[in-house]
Amino acid sequence: MDTNKEAVEETDNTYVTYLQPGRMPLNAGDNSYGSAPGPGLSGSVGVSESVPLLVPEPVRQWQPMTKEELELTAGGPGWRKVRRYLVLLFWLSWVAMLATSIAIVVVSPRPVVTPLTWWQKSLFYQLQLDLYMEEHTEGSGNMNALCEQLPFLRSLGIGALILEGLFNKEASPLNFISTGKKFATLPQILHLLAESNKAGLKVVVDFCKLDLLRLQDVAGNADKPSNHSHALWFWLEQGVAGFAICDTDAAYSEKTLLEWRGILKEFSSQEEERIVVVKQMRDSLPPLNNGTLVDVVMKSILPSSRHVLSAKEVAAAIETHLQAREEVIWPSWTVEGKASHDLKKLLLVLTMTLPGSPAIQYDEISQTQNVSLKAGASHGEMTEPTDTDLDKEKMKHSAVALFTSLSRSRAREEALLYGTLTFLPFNFSTSPSNSTLASPSPAPILAFLRSWGCVHFLILLNVGPELHALAPAWAPSLPEAGVFVTSTGMDRLGSMTLKKLELQPHEAIVIKLFEAGSYS
Known part of the structure; x- marks a missing residue:
């Protein structure tokens, strides 16, 4: 080796x-x-x-820092006290902000939802029964046609019918106007009441302009109930929800209404209360010592007139009601006066957006009829509809669409049910493209606000025949952005801004306003 x-x-x-x-x-x-x-x-x-x-370099083993080393690295013992104070200040500030927020929510005024009765939430539909019978087919078929329309009326959001023209002025509320071909009989009316109840519609019988005092006891005994109280009993037993009387009737008095109230109380319940409706025919309602005798006061937006009111007269009448103080008795708005056809849709929007229960006339909305073919005058022939018939049918469709939009908005928006009304003085300018040629006398134009909490609905009414745009300085406290709810032309959709809004002639617009970045 x-x-x-x-x-x-x-x-x-x-x-x-x-x-x-x-x-x-x-x-x-x-x-x-x-x-x-x-x-x-x-x-x-x-x-x-x-x-x-x-x-190799020596390996150092990790060891935690000592208290002295940690305090030295953090800046010394004084920094520890500063950190404690900062943490304490943060939590105190957070608790203070939370307490302030709670206090603001508790102390700040907030809308209180008052439970509404059925007549305060309902839309009234005034049906002149004698005129309806004259306009439609003769015989018993006309009443059947009306009964077939009841589900359609209910689908539009109508909650109650006011049957007018049932009685002659000389007749008793127990006897009908006539037994002729074009008038209803007692069995037909009872059938109508039964079908209305099936459709979920309340019925109010109109005694307006009847001489109820003539029906008092012939002996003149003031202590004995009048004969018309028996008529109330009869109709209440048939399921009638209430009665209407005019303030110009001789029987309109505290004594009569006390008698009515006593009878209605026996048939009323929490779910189905019977009501008294007073139609206000005068400029102001005659005062009553007991304000609880009347449930609803029906007012006309336009004054009665033999001629068609001008745009300025209509604007003056609307402004008078908008500036009036709130009434104690629940209002119901209708349109009895005469206005041009161009303003009918505008008045419909106004009626549906004012505080209270709208009362719609029969001719304002009606079930659309199929006029593609109509029965001939003889031999059962089918003839083509004329241009006039098609125009009328188109207007009916448009009116029904507008009413449906307003009815649905009123049903789901609390601001249109409970909201307060604020009249807005309207400063406007003429069309921007033609402002230098503007007429010195402005056309009537109005605006008001329905507010509930943080939700605002702006209603704009251009009563005049000219195009107008909002002035930049108009209502500076209002939010500029919003979304269209509906309009008389049914052509306003989507978001909008008040700075760029122009009102067409005879146009009414309903706008839901909201703050920037808000989606309420």
């Missing part, structure tokens, strides 16, 4: 090579290589080869 063989020794995973005695070291000679200089020497000869070429 070769004694000069290199020996390899492994120590701590480091291989050290050395020569056994008797052998020449590898670094002998001047031109040696591979030697590692020792400390303090630079490449000297004879340095031991046992020194490792790479010396």
